[in-house]
Amino acid sequence: MGENRLMQKLSIEGGIPLQGEIRISGAKNAALPILCAALLSDEALYLENVPHLKDVTTMLSLLAQMGVGITVSSPQKVELNAGKIDNPVAPYELVKTMRASILVLGPLLAKTGRASVSLPGGCAIGLRPVDLHIKGLEAMGAEIEVENGYIQAKAGRLRGARIFMDLVSVTGTENLMMAASLAQGVTVIENAAREPEVLDLANCLNAMGARISGAGTDTITIEGVDALHGASHKIMPDRIESGTFLVAAAASLGKIKLNGAKADILDAVLDKLHEAGAHVSFDADSISLEMKDRPKSVNIRTAPYPAFPTDMQAQFMVLNSVSEGSALITETIFENRFMHVQELCRMGAHIEVEGNAAMVRGRDHLGGANVMATDLRASASLVIAGLVARGHTTIERIYHIDRGYECIEEKLAQLGARIRRID
Ligand code: UD1
Numbered sequence: 001m002g003e004n005r006l007m008q009k010l011s012i013e014g015g016i017p018l019q020g021e022i023r024i025s026g027a028k029n030a031a032l033p034i035l036c037a038a039l040l041s042d043e044a045l046y047l048e049n050v051p052h053l054k055d056v057t058t059m060l061s062l063l064a065q066m067g068v069g070i071t072v073s074s075p076q077k078v079e080l081n082a083g084k085i086d087n088p089v090a091p092y093e094l095v096k097t098m099r100a101s102i103l104v105l106g107p108l109l110a111k112t113g114r115a116s117v118s119l120p121g122g123c124a125i126g127l128r129p130v131d132l133h134i135k136g137l138e139a140m141g142a143e144i145e146v147e148n149g150y151i152q153a154k155a156g157r158l159r160g161a162r163i164f165m166d167l168v169s170v171t172g173t174e175n176l177m178m179a180a181s182l183a184q185g186v187t188v189i190e191n192a193a194r195e196p197e198v199l200d201l202a203n204c205l206n207a208m209g210a211r212i213s214g215a216g217t218d219t220i221t222i223e224g225v226d227a228l229h230g231a232s233h234k235i236m237p238d239r240i241e242s243g244t245f246l247v248a249a250a251a252s253l254g255k256i257k258l259n260g261a262k263a264d265i266l267d268a269v270l271d272k273l274h275e276a277g278a279h280v281s282f283d284a285d286s287i288s289l290e291m292k293d294r295p296k297s298v299n300i301r302t303a304p305y306p307a308f309p310t311d312m313q314a315q316f317m318v319l320n321s322v323s324e325g326s327a328l329i330t331e332t333i334f335e336n337r338f339m340h341v342q343e344l345c346r347m348g349a350h351i352e353v354e355g356n357a358a359m360v361r362g363r364d365h366l367g368g369a370n371v372m373a374t375d376l377r378a379s380a381s382l383v384i385a386g387l388v389a390r391g392h393t394t395i396e397r398i399y400h401i402d403r404g405y406e407c408i409e410e411k412l413a414q415l416g417a418r419i420r421r422i423d
Contacts, residue, residue: 010395010409012386013418014368018254020415024242024261025051025406026076026235030197032100033174034204034235035059038068038080039107040182041208043230047078050235054403055098062094062101066108085112092118092149098403102130103171105151106179109142114154119146132172136163140176140183160185160224168193168304173220174201181210183224192220195305196265200236207231237262240311240377241405243269246289247315248384248412250278251322255290256415263287268308272298276319295319297327297362304333314340314381320360321349322388329358340378343371347385347393368393373400380405387417394422 026049035056038045050056052075060078064070066088069081088108095101099120108115120130134144134151139162142155160183163176173193178201180187192198194216202215208231211223242261249256250273263270263282270280270287276295281288297320302310310333320327321344331337338358341351347369350361368391373379379401386393395401398421401408409419 007423008398009422010383010386010398010401011420011422012368012383012393012395014386014389014391014393016387016416016418017252018249018256018387018412018415018417021257021259022245022411022414023259024237024245025049027051027197027200027238028053028055028404029170029195029240030200031056031235032059033103033171033178033197033201034233035063035078035080036103036107037178037201037204037208038063039066039082039085039104040111040178040205041228041230042083044079044081045208045230046232047080048076048232048234050076050078051238051406052076053406054399055100058094058098059100062090062104065091065094066104082111088112088115090115090117095120100171102133103175105133105153106137106175109137109153109155110158110179110182113156115151116153117151119149119151130172132165132167132169133175136165136172136176136189137179139163140179140187158183158224160187160222162188163190165189165191170195170198173198177202177212177215177220177222178205180222180224181205181212181228182226183222185224187222187224189220189222190218192218193304194218196236196239204231204233207233236265239265239269240309242266242287243309243312244315244380244384244405245411246273246278246280246287247312247319248387249289249415250276250291250295251319251384251388253291253294254415257286257288259286261287268306269312272300272308272316276323295323297323297325297360299327299329301330302333310334310337311377313337314377315384317341317344317351317358317360318349318381318384318388320362321351321385322364322366323362326359326361329360331356331358339374340381343374343378343382344385346371347389349385365390367391370394370396373397376400376404383408383412387412387419
């Protein structure tokens with residue numbers, strides 16, 4: 001990341017209801033594991049609807065330095081060929097900026113018999129250990145040690161195993177599912193993550209010749225095969241990007257339509273928006289929302305899919321900050337995911353945090369301020385706060401937002417927001 005990018009800020013003039021239509025991008029959290037799936041085959045994996053994001057660029061750099069051939073034919077189309085992996089290493093310099101780099105561990109080990117992956121950094125939203133990834137691979141026969149900040153793994157051909165996940169882990173499930181695709185025999189993952197992105201990855205792997213059933217439920221069965229072949233796959237739409245724009249429209253009393261968005265993977269979020277007073281409608285390929293009156297506060301409790309996603313918690317905190325009444329937000333996934341609270345309070349929000357719960361008392365308005373982004377979804381919440389606040393907001397450290405939102409200021413400007421990026 002250049003010095004220039006580190007210094008960029010977003011400048012927002014608040015108070016304009018969002019109006020209009022935009023297109024939703026491919027899902028970051030589906031694209032990242034699916035890019036890693038390319039490591040499992042000697043043949044080309046052709047991907048469409050890949051979002052143009054910092055995290056995707058980081059993953060492509062990580063794969064390229066391992067020896068994966070990468071052709072980007074148009075901004076959203078990427079072809080990967082992992083026929084010649086000569087360096088099965090994920091170095092600290094790349095991993096530290098993106099925790100999802102851990103997703104190379106399973107595929108590298110299954111394909112090349114060894115992997116050296118730096119322990120991840122990423123968002124500062126909690127401890128986020130990777131013990132479940134390691135335990136699962138060990139159950140499949142891998143030998144793993146942690147040395148000098150690196151996970152050093154080696155294995156002959158992995159063996160199928162019965163794996164019970166202590167905690168529901170999204171990337172943990174994905175890592176093990178990828179590794180098991182090339183293992184000898186059958187693997188069963190119990191208490192697997194049910195996130196739609198896990199299913200999108202399974203669909204891509206199956207298109208490559210894997211034999212996976214049960215993805216999208218809490219028990220996934222993978223019958224290992226000797227090799228995976230080339231395939232084409234289109235990345236699913238981003239449900240968190242969709243949810244973020246819907247909340248921005250609701251909080252600003254706007255009316256928007258999201259093209260390319262899917263409603264059936266957003267039930268918990270749409271349900272809360274409805275409870276807040278929004279009129280939501282959808283068809284197979286779009287979601288529309290209109291908010292006519294001041295929103296009503298809604299209680300939120302984050303939990304693994306299909307319950308309310310932790311990645312939407314910060315955005316609803318802003319919605320509640322300008323709603324009628326008070327509500328409790330409980331975060332059960334990450335222990336340190338209230339870093340946006342301080343900044344929102346500087347904009348006039350009334351939020352009290354105790355442990356993993358935040359009590360939000362709605363106010364009739366927020367006021368613009370200079371604020372600092374601390375992690376990806378926290379920065380999205382600050383953007384929404386800036387859009388609804390009276391006056392001018394400047395958000396610093398927006399490189400966090402570029403990790404996960406494609407062209408956020410262009411899309412918001414298309415909806416009428418007065419927003420611009422400044423150096
Ligand atoms: C994924 C998403 C992220 C989302 C999160 C929860 C991607 C690339 N990222 O992150 O956007 O916020 O799911 O929905 O898909 N845990 C352990 N040991 C492990 C693994 C996880 O204790 O080995 C704990 C974590 O600390 C956390 C919880 O399990 O408290 C859930 O984490 P997990 O589902 O693994 O999150 P990620 O897959 O990293």
